[in-house]
Amino acid sequence: MKVSVKTPATIANLGPGFDSFGLALPLYNIISVEETVLPGSGIEINIINEKNNENGIGDVPTDKTNIVYKAIELLYNFIGQVPAELKITIKTQIPISRGLGSSSSVIVGGLIAANELLGRPADEKVLMSIATEIEGHPDNITPAFKGGMTMASWEDDGSVIYKKLPWNDEWKFMVCIPDYELNTEISRSVLPKEVPLKDAVFNLKRSAMFIDALYTKDEKMLNFALKDKLHQPYREKLVPGLSDIINNLKHTNGVIGTVLCGAGPSILIIYNGIGVGEIKEIVTNTWNYFNVKTNFLNLPLEKEGASIII
Numbered sequence: 251m252k253v254s255v256k257t258p259a260t261i262a263n264l265g266p267g268f269d270s271f272g273l274a275l276p277l278y279n280i281i282s283v284e285e286t287v288l289p290g291s292g293i294e295i296n297i298i299n300e301k302n303n304e305n306g307i308g309d310v311p312t313d314k315t316n317i318v319y320k321a322i323e324l325l326y327n328f329i330g331q332v333p334a335e336l337k338i339t340i341k342t343q344i345p346i347s348r349g350l351g352s353s354s355s356v357i358v359g360g361l362i363a364a365n366e367l368l369g370r371p372a373d374e375k376v377l378m379s380i381a382t383e384i385e386g387h388p389d390n391i392t393p394a395f396k397g398g399m400t401m402a403s404w405e406d407d408g409s410v411i412y413k414k415l416p417w418n419d420e421w422k423f424m425v426c427i428p429d430y431e432l433n434t435e436i437s438r439s440v441l442p443k444e445v446p447l448k449d450a451v452f453n454l455k456r457s458a459m460f461i462d463a464l465y466t467k468d469e470k471m472l473n474f475a476l477k478d479k480l481h482q483p484y485r486e487k488l489v490p491g492l493s494d495i496i497n498n499l500k501h502t503n504g505v506i507g508t509v510l511c512g513a514g515p516s517i518l519i520i521y522n523g524i525g526v527g528e529i530k531e532i533v534t535n536t537w538n539y540f541n542v543k544t545n546f547l548n549l550p551l552e553k554e555g556a557s558i559i560i
């Protein structure tokens with residue numbers, strides 16, 4: 251038996267909600283898991299880059315150190331077993347190491363597929379908690395799992411508390427994907443262990459504004475909210491041009507806010523549907539100055555999370 255799961259790309263943080271807010275995008279990885287019939291055939295992992303594009307699949311391992319396998323192994327351990335013969339196939343459309351949640355997507359997909367194969371021994375709570383243990387970021391895992399706009403917290407007991415938030419469909423996303431990769435570990439290594447109290451308070455207020463703006467569809471409030479002092483300023487050195495792009499777009503018609511996608515290096519522009527040409531020109535010109543080329547994706551919110559496909 252073989253089970254395939256389609257899982258969306260995600261963007262975490264969204265400015266003020268470092269490690270908390272996230273959203274899903276209609277760009278997918280498909281993860282298939284099957285128990286092979288030949289005893290002793292062991293674990294086989296295949297990665298197929300569907301778009302065969304320049305983003306490649308990097309040096310993603312295809313042995314037991316692969317994160318999808320590690321997540322599935324934890325699920326098997328949860329029911330007191332170890333995986334013996336398994337074939338895992340990952341078809342990728344989501345660029346890796348660009349801040350678009352490619353690892354969350356494959357972990358969530360692999361877990362849901364394996365859980366289905368095993369007769370659904372684990373509920374959503376267990377799957378979310380295993381996925382977050384392997385990936386480390388509930389702000390990516392939650393929208394990959396559930397779709398939409400989400401807030402999530404990874405609690406000390408390993409559980410994930412989450413809520414789906416409303417979204418005004420008049421607000422659009424433009425994802426600017428640069429032509430280089432940035433590893434999340436490296437991007438986290440530049441963050442300080444402690445932050446000034448005033449910066450924490452700054453983000454606290456903006457997170458509250460963000461939630462309010464979503465519930466009241468208040469564009470001006472969302473514009474106030476889409477700011478950050480906890481991670482973006484520190485990551486600027488790894489994403490040259492980030493603050494210039496944010497500043498250059500500040501007064502551009504249509505732009506509601508500009509933030510880093512997760513740990514970077516992609517940049518997300520939230521806008522109200524107008525000014526696409528001007529926005530692209532500003533980003534292209536600003537990044538050109540830093541010798542960075544960009545690929546643009548205009549995408550709506552993906553409201554559905556991971557789903558089993560035939």
Ligand code: HSE
Nearest residue numbers: 262269387434512513
């Ligand atoms: N919230 C995490 C970070 C997302 O910014 O490091 C990592 O994908």
